[in-house]
Amino acid sequence: MMDGLLDATLAICLPLLAWLVLRTEALSQAVVLFVAFGLFSALGWARLDAPDIALVEAAVGTGLTGALLMHTLSWTEEDSSDVRARARRRPWALLCTVALTALLGWAVLALPVDSQGLGPLIAARQEDSGVEHPVTAVLLNFRGYDTLLEIAVLLVAALGARAVNPRSERPDKEAMEDPLTGELFRMMTPALLLVAGYLVWVGDHGPGGAFQAGAILAGGGVVAILTARMGTPRMSSARVRWALLTGPLMFILVAVAPLVSGGRLLEYPPKHAGTLIFVVEAALTVSIAMVLLMFFPGTRPPRALPEEKP
Amino acid sequence: MSLLDGVAAAFMLAGAGFCLAGTVGVLRFPDVYCRLHALTKVDNLGLGLVVVGLALQSGSWATALKLLLVWLFVLVASAFTCQLIARAALRRGTPAWSGRRES
Numbered sequence: 001m002m003d004g005l006l007d008a009t010l011a012i013c014l015p016l017l018a019w020l021v022l023r024t025e026a027l028s029q030a031v032v033l034f035v036a037f038g039l040f041s042a043l044g045w046a047r048l049d050a051p052d053i054a055l056v057e058a059a060v061g062t063g064l065t066g067a068l069l070m071h072t073l074s075w076t077e078e079d080s081s082d083v084r085a086r087a088r089r090r091p092w093a094l095l096c097t098v099a100l101t102a103l104l105g106w107a108v109l110a111l112p113v114d115s116q117g118l119g120p121l122i123a124a125r126q127e128d129s130g131v132e133h134p135v136t137a138v139l140l141n142f143r144g145y146d147t148l149l150e151i152a153v154l155l156v157a158a159l160g161a162r163a164v165n166p167r168s169e170r171p172d173k174e175a176m177e178d179p180l181t182g183e184l185f186r187m188m189t190p191a192l193l194l195v196a197g198y199l200v201w202v203g204d205h206g207p208g209g210a211f212q213a214g215a216i217l218a219g220g221g222v223v224a225i226l227t228a229r230m231g232t233p234r235m236s237s238a239r240v241r242w243a244l245l246t247g248p249l250m251f252i253l254v255a256v257a258p259l260v261s262g263g264r265l266l267e268y269p270p271k272h273a274g275t276l277i278f279v280v281e282a283a284l285t286v287s288i289a290m291v292l293l294m295f296f297p298g299t300r301p302p303r304a305l306p307e308e309k310p
Numbered sequence: 311m312s313l314l315d316g317v318a319a320a321f322m323l324a325g326a327g328f329c330l331a332g333t334v335g336v337l338r339f340p341d342v343y344c345r346l347h348a349l350t351k352v353d354n355l356g357l358g359l360v361v362v363g364l365a366l367q368s369g370s371w372a373t374a375l376k377l378l379l380v381w382l383f384v385l386v387a388s389a390f391t392c393q394l395i396a397r398a399a400l401r402r403g404t405p406a407w408s409g410r411r412e413s
Contacts, residue, residue: 180397184390191383 010044022093027076031069038062051207052135055199059215064292067222071296130273132205139209140277144266148255151248151284158244158294159235165297168232175228185227192220196289200281204274210247210281214288221293233293240290247287251280318366325359328352341407342399350392354385 017037024030038061045054122134122142129137139147176182196213203209224230233240254276258267268276335348361381365374 180390180393184386187386 007047010040010047013040014044022090022097027073031066031073034069035062035066038065052209052212055207055212056215059212059219060292063219064215064222064295067219068295128270128273129277130268130270130275131203131277133203133207135207136203136209136277136281140280141268141273144255148248148251148266151251151287154288154291155244155248158291161295161297162235166235167297168234169225170231172228178227181227182229185224185229188223189220192216196220196285200278200285203281204278210284210288213281213285215292217285217289218292218296221289222296225293225296232297233290235294243286243290244294245287247280247284250283254280314366318363321359321363321366325356325361325363328356328359330356332356342404343396343406346392346396350388354388357381357384 014037017033017040021030021033021037024033038057042054042058042062045051045057118138119134122138125142126132126134126137129141131137131141196216199208199213199216200210201208203213221230225232235241254268255266258264258269263269329352332348332352335352336345339345339348358381361377365377368374368377
């Protein structure tokens with residue numbers, strides 16, 4: 001009964017929130033509603049027995065995207081004509097949404113009815129993968145090629161983000177002495193590091209892994225930037241470049257190594273598969289955290305600062 | 311339903327009541343400082359009561375401890391964000407409610 005109640009609430013709230021996000025006239029309200037929508041969809045994924053996706057949705061979709069949207073908001077100066085212009089575009093937005101929904105619905109209906117998907121196949125080969133969690137087995141072993149290319153795409157995205165906004169800031173000496181944010185930072189940092197480390201470790205046998213851990217670390221990084229403990233990452237810094245490259249380089253090294261001894265690309269030796277996957281995941285965590293941080297280009301620009309009252 | 315279930319349900323219902331009261335406070339209170347007070351104080355207590363109820367139902371010390379940790383982190387985070395928001399509002403010159411009824 002209780003489960004049904006929760007599911008019904010989610011089923012009603014998700015479309016309602018999505019509609020509100022589109023309908024709301026003020027951008028700031030839309031951003032807050034979008035964060036709420038993200039939280040509800042994370043709950044939805046958890047109810048669908050997909051804890052991995054729920055974790056990513058909560059960390060990336062809500063936490064980090066929320067921070068990015070809020071940050072973008074502080075750079076925009078909205079006036080009423082913008083709101084009116086958006087209102088005129090609404091019929092098109094509605095039409096596109098309906099078309100997309102119809103397409104997705106058609107895709108779902110086109111799926112074979114009794115298909116079991118890849119589940120049984122993966123379960124049968126689980127032992128070969130070196131890890132006990134099917135999602136990690138697929139991402140890092142059976143379809144490691146996809147993940148390798150994904151990381152390359154993320155690197156390009158980080159370059160793109162920096163090309164659009166090359167501005168970067170150094171930590172602010174004055175704000176650094178603020179006792180309030182300083183204490184918060186000191187209390188939260190060890191906990192964040194512990195959670196990120198735990199997520200990498202747990203990826204071996206449960207929901208977790210490089211992406212979730214990276215997103216948590218990046219969230220900590222955003223807090224560090226906002227509390228002026230850390231400047232925004234600069235592309236010109238060698239340390240930042242190496243951090244960005246750690247994951248891809250380690251992955252490529254592990255992928256290419258079997259070629260030397262006559263194996264195939266991305267073929268892990270069965271004995272060391274688990275260890276190698278852990279090493280790759282740990283390296284990927286560093287890179288993913290760095291890439292996500294590159295998207296967050298610092299605090300609001302000076303021109304938008306509110307006037308200080310005397 | 312055992313006695314434990316009953317006690318747990320009572321805790322959780324009390325927690326839900328406090329959370330509801332906090333939400334009403336956010337909607338009804340006159341200025342940002344009062345609203346922050348309602349949100350952070352009452353919601354923290356509400357969440358604490360829910361956590362106690364859930365811990366009684368969890369059946370293992372490890373889970374109960376994790377729930378308690380969640381509560382502690384929320385306490386820390388909300389205490390600090392409350393102060394930060396209030397300070398930001400103060401610096402921007404947001405006036406505090408003077409006690410008169412809004413016309």
